[in-house]
Amino acid sequence: MEQRNSVDREGRLRVVALQLAFMVVLLIVWHAIVAMGFVTRYLVPSPVDVGKAAYDLFQSGVLWKSVGLSLYRMICGYSVSLVLGTLLGILLARNWVAKATLGSLVLALQSLPSICWLPFALLWVGIDERAILAVVILGATFSIATATENAVRNVPPIYLKVGQVLGARGFTFARDILFFAALPEWLGGMKLGWSFAWRSLMAAELIRQDALGIGRLLEIGRAFNDVPMMLASMVLIVALGMAVDWGIFGVLERQVRRVYGLEK
Amino acid sequence: MAIEVKNISRTYHAQNTKNGKVAALGPISLTVREREFFAILGPSGCGKSTLLNVIAGLEVPDTGEVLVEGRVVDRPGPDRAVVFQEPGLMPWLTVRENVEYGLKLRGLSPEERRERALQYLKMVHLTKYADARPHQLSGGMRQRVSIARALALEPRVLLMDEPFSALDAQTRDLLHDELQRIWSETHVTIVFVTHNINEAVYLADRVLIMTAPPGQMRRIVRVPFARPRDKALPDLGIFAAMLHKEIKEEVAKVAARELDPDWTPASPQQTLDPAAGI
Ligand SMILES: Nc1ncnc2c1ncn2[C@@H]1O[C@H](COP(=O)(O)OP(=O)(O)OP(=O)(O)O)[C@@H](O)[C@H]1O
Ligand SMILES: [Mg+2]
Numbered sequence: 001m002e003q004r005n006s007v008d009r010e011g012r013l014r015v016v017a018l019q020l021a022f023m024v025v026l027l028i029v030w031h032a033i034v035a036m037g038f039v040t041r042y043l044v045p046s047p048v049d050v051g052k053a054a055y056d057l058f059q060s061g062v063l064w065k066s067v068g069l070s071l072y073r074m075i076c077g078y079s080v081s082l083v084l085g086t087l088l089g090i091l092l093a094r095n096w097v098a099k100a101t102l103g104s105l106v107l108a109l110q111s112l113p114s115i116c117w118l119p120f121a122l123l124w125v126g127i128d129e130r131a132i133l134a135v136v137i138l139g140a141t142f143s144i145a146t147a148t149e150n151a152v153r154n155v156p157p158i159y160l161k162v163g164q165v166l167g168a169r170g171f172t173f174a175r176d177i178l179f180f181a182a183l184p185e186w187l188g189g190m191k192l193g194w195s196f197a198w199r200s201l202m203a204a205e206l207i208r209q210d211a212l213g214i215g216r217l218l219e220i221g222r223a224f225n226d227v228p229m230m231l232a233s234m235v236l237i238v239a240l241g242m243a244v245d246w247g248i249f250g251v252l253e254r255q256v257r258r259v260y261g262l263e264k
Numbered sequence: 265m266a267i268e269v270k271n272i273s274r275t276y277h278a279q280n281t282k283n284g285k286v287a288a289l290g291p292i293s294l295t296v297r298e299r300e301f302f303a304i305l306g307p308s309g310c311g312k313s314t315l316l317n318v319i320a321g322l323e324v325p326d327t328g329e330v331l332v333e334g335r336v337v338d339r340p341g342p343d344r345a346v347v348f349q350e351p352g353l354m355p356w357l358t359v360r361e362n363v364e365y366g367l368k369l370r371g372l373s374p375e376e377r378r379e380r381a382l383q384y385l386k387m388v389h390l391t392k393y394a395d396a397r398p399h400q401l402s403g404g405m406r407q408r409v410s411i412a413r414a415l416a417l418e419p420r421v422l423l424m425d426e427p428f429s430a431l432d433a434q435t436r437d438l439l440h441d442e443l444q445r446i447w448s449e450t451h452v453t454i455v456f457v458t459h460n461i462n463e464a465v466y467l468a469d470r471v472l473i474m475t476a477p478p479g480q481m482r483r484i485v486r487v488p489f490a491r492p493r494d495k496a497l498p499d500l501g502i503f504a505a506m507l508h509k510e511i512k513e514e515v516a517k518v519a520a521r522e523l524d525p526d527w528t529p530a531s532p533q534q535t536l537d538p539a540a541g542i
Contacts, residue, residue, distance in 0.1 A: 260355040
């Protein structure tokens with residue numbers, strides 16, 4: 001068993017090393033292509049130019065301000081959609097009237113990219129922060145609801161029987177058994193919801209004119225024909241998205257799956 | 265009388281039948297005595313699990329009622345514990361916490377819970393794994409924990425629905441003897457649903473043989489062997505073969521109903537062989 005674990009770890013290390021090497025090679029090739037003059041430098045900057053642009057953003061304090069603002073919006077919007085989506089999902093899973101009525105609506109709304117709500121949001125709540133928040137909330141709520149619904153539905157019936165026999169009823173049952181039994185799948189839904197919220201936020205920030213944010217940085221770069229800055233913003237968007245996806249949700253999910261014995 | 269089943273029947277809704285209903289069980293009446301080991305045998309789908317669930321209070325019958333120690337069953341209660349075919353251990357809790365959970369709901373203090381959980385884990389020889397997670401245990405060990413969890417509630421009646429049918433033969437043999445020992449130590453009344461005729465003959469005081477669905481009582485058979493019993497004893501095999509013949513008749517009724525009309529029962533010579541089913 002121990003031996004297999006160490007083999008697993010070795011294998012994982014090898015994969016990480018390969019990934020890093022691939023990135024480095026990619027950067028070198030990119031740099032070489034630009035340096036050898038195959039492309040117009042003004043349209044395709046080298047990685048060094050992008051790094052410089054990122055450093056400038058960092059120096060001027062704009063970077064932190066943008067990251068801070070974007071994350072702040074994410075946390076506000078996402079918390080709301082987590083609560084709303086979870087409640088809605090539980091309702092859909094446990095109440096067939098809700099499922100028959102709200103269920104199809106949720107399904108329909110899920111296929112509408114949430115950025116399509118922006119014009120509406122601007123009309124309703126005006127050109128202000130709340131319009132962005134509305135788009136973020138709408139972006140994540142329905143996918144979280146659907147995932148929560150499935151998570152609750154997929155709880156193996158044996159736990160319902162065991163819970164009843166042991167004397168867990170009502171709220172006690174929901175807190176002690178339903179919650180934990182649904183947790184792995186629900187976490188997957190939370191992760192998905194986060195990435196939807198992130199996409200929605202970036203789209204909204206690109207379109208809205210008056211507030212800072214990472215998406216905004218990209219648009220500012222375009223306005224000033226500053227391609228390095230555009231690329232630096234894009235790298236930042238990817239990096240932040242991945243950091244939360246892997247660093248928070250990925251780790252949480254893996255931890256839970258390990259405790260439950262769903263993976264080694 | 266530990267359990268009195270009075271005129272129980274149960275019908276389910278089903279889309280694929282003529283009248284949208286399927287009669288699953290009964291009407292059936294029987295009594296299980298105090299400290300008895302009572303086994304239930306019958307063709308698949310005859311309502312064995314339904315009967316057990318009604319006694320457990322997990323399902324409400326259409327007609328009739330069940331009394332456990334004189335009290336009418338209307339919901340699951342602390343006097344009845346159930347062991348299912350699946351262990352159903354909660355993977356987010358350790359083995360000990362699994363056993364403790366029902367006790368926690370009964371309001372026992374943490375010290376009492378811990379002590380009692382260890383006492384019953386000891387009874388199934390798993391104290392070493394008290395702090396392990398369920399996924400670290402083998403199938404047989406998990407079922408042991410499930411039995412410990414049920415016994416820790418100190419119920420009057422232990423209801424078991426094919427508890428060993430997912431286990432390999434060796435593990436099952438071990439658990440047969442463990443269960444007999446536990447039964448004699450705890451004085452609990454056991455109702456034991458199984459498909460395994462030999463298991464029923466080896467373990468039970470009496471065996472209920474149910475008819476093809478909707479399951480009614482075909483016969484209750486007293487198992488005439490003194491304990492401790494020896495699995496290798498030819499008498500047990502002959503007795504099992506006798507029961508096997510009866511159940512086969514009921515199974516044939518089910519098959520005749522469900523399979524194509526060209527189906528006929530296999531030649532009876534095979535089933536009369538006393539060694540069959542050993
Ligand atoms: N929840 C349910 N909804 C509809 N029909 C059901 C339900 N539970 C059981 N049935 C039907 O009732 C009948 C009896 O089921 P039950 O599970 O009690 O039989 P069983 O004797 O335990 O069968 P097995 O030996 O396969 O475990 C079967 O025909 C089954 O299809
Ligand atoms: Mg059954």
